[in-house]
Amino acid sequence: MKLLIVADVKGSEVRKPTLELFSQARRLGLSADALLIGAGIARQADTLAGQGAGTVYLAEDASLAAFDPSRYLALTQDAVQQSGGTQVWFSTSETSKALAPLLAARMEGGYISDALGLELDGDVTTVT
Numbered sequence: 001m002k003l004l005i006v007a008d009v010k011g012s013e014v015r016k017p018t019l020e021l022f023s024q025a026r027r028l029g030l031s032a033d034a035l036l037i038g039a040g041i042a043r044q045a046d047t048l049a050g051q052g053a054g055t056v057y058l059a060e061d062a063s064l065a066a067f068d069p070s071r072y073l074a075l076t077q078d079a080v081q082q083s084g085g086t087q088v089w090f091s092t093s094e095t096s097k098a099l100a101p102l103l104a105a106r107m108e109g110g111y112i113s114d115a116l117g118l119e120l121d122g123d124v125t126t127v128t
Helices: 016-027 044-050 069-083 094-106
Strands: 002-006 031-038 053-060 087-090 118-121 124-127
Touching: 002 016, 002 069, 016 031, 016 044, 031 044, 031 069, 044 053, 053 069, 069 094, 087 094
Parallel strands: 002 031, 002 087, 031 053
Antiparallel strands: 118 124
16 A cells, blocks of 8 residues: 655644654555645655655645645646555645545545544555
């Protein structure tokens, strides 16, 4: 299983719930890449790499400071395809609640929101 973790950014900072997703990935022994979208955020790529992101996909532009569903969707879909991610993880935020179901529909995948836990047993994933 390969993860793409979409960073939740407020201003130019990665929010703590994103870092918690990386902790969960490490606990489960999963490799993860990261997607970072926004304005003035390039320096946060090092933060995500330090949390275990193998590759950080960076979309940085002043026009990305405000959430634009169609642009964020296109960027996220592109990062999923480049990373080869089989699961995309988002922390809970207004942006992710809008973006994640759009991505699932676009990529014809599943969508689970507000998960509190994840356990792996071979090919079986249990989400609570």
